[in-house]
Amino acid sequence: MTGVTDERTASQSATEQVKERVQDVAGQAKGQTREQLRNQINQRSTQAGEHVSSAADAMRRTSEQLRTEGKDSVAKVFDGVADRSEKLGSYLTRADGDQILRDVEEIARRQPWLFVGGSAVVGFLASRFVKASSSGRYQSRSQQGGYPSRDLAGASAGYVSPAALPSGQTAVDGEQDETAARSGGVGGGIG
Numbered sequence: 760m761t762g763v764t765d766e767r768t769a770s771q772s773a774t775e776q777v778k779e780r781v782q783d784v785a786g787q788a789k790g791q792t793r794e795q796l797r798n799q800i801n802q803r804s805t806q807a808g809e810h811v812s813s814a815a816d817a818m819r820r821t822s823e824q825l826r827t828e829g830k831d832s833v834a835k836v837f838d839g840v841a842d843r844s845e846k847l848g849s850y851l852t853r854a855d856g857d858q859i860l861r862d863v864e865e866i867a868r869r870q871p872w873l874f875v876g877g878s879a880v881v882g883f884l885a886s887r888f889v890k891a892s893s894s895g896r897y898q899s900r901s902q903q904g905g906y907p908s909r910d911l912a913g914a915s916a917g918y919v920s921p922a923a924l925p926s927g928q929t930a931v932d933g934e935q936d937e938t939a940a941r942s943g944g945v946g947g948g949i950g
Contacts, residue, residue, distance in 0.1 A: 800856030808851030815844035 818841035825834040854862070867874040 797856050800859070804851045804854065804856065804859060808848045808853075810848075811844050811851060812848030815841045815848055818844065 818837050822834040822837035822841060825831075825837065851859075863874075
């Protein structure tokens with residue numbers, strides 16, 4: 760009986776050692792991932808800060824040009840936006856990811872409706888960005904022949920009525936449409 764007990768103890772010990780080793784490796788991987796994420800956030804926030812600061816400089820130049828043209832009221836608006844942009848740019852450049860996260864959490868606690876509204880605006884802008892970038896991918900794909908063309912009299916992807924096509928052309932393969940050819944270029948209806 761002691762042989763069986765010793766084998767169980769040895770297998771449990773080996774199992775526990777493997778379990779501890781897996782936990783150690785997982786903990787190290789988690790730490791490395793956090794560090795990489797933290798570094799990425801720091802780099803991206805610094806880059807964003809530099810871009811915002813350069814945009815603020817451009818707004819200041821625009822403001823100066825507006826002043827020379829005698830448009831002082833519009834120039835003041837640009838100055839105000841440039842000042843706030845400069846502050847935001849310097850904050851993003853000097854703050855690390857942890858500081859930015861703490862500040863966002865603090866704003867969310869103090870003014871939750873402002874945070875919700877700001878999140879909605881950011882989400883809307885992100886969706887517009889994604890839509891704009893997908894349009895570029897769509898156009899490059901359509902040039903390769905993978906999607907129907909959007910250049911057909913303002914028609915969108917999907918079903919294209921025969922009336923929207925150039926005379927005698929079908930939406931599928933560009934072959935002559937017999938109905939359209941017989942009717943002088945007007946499609947023969949749906950189907």
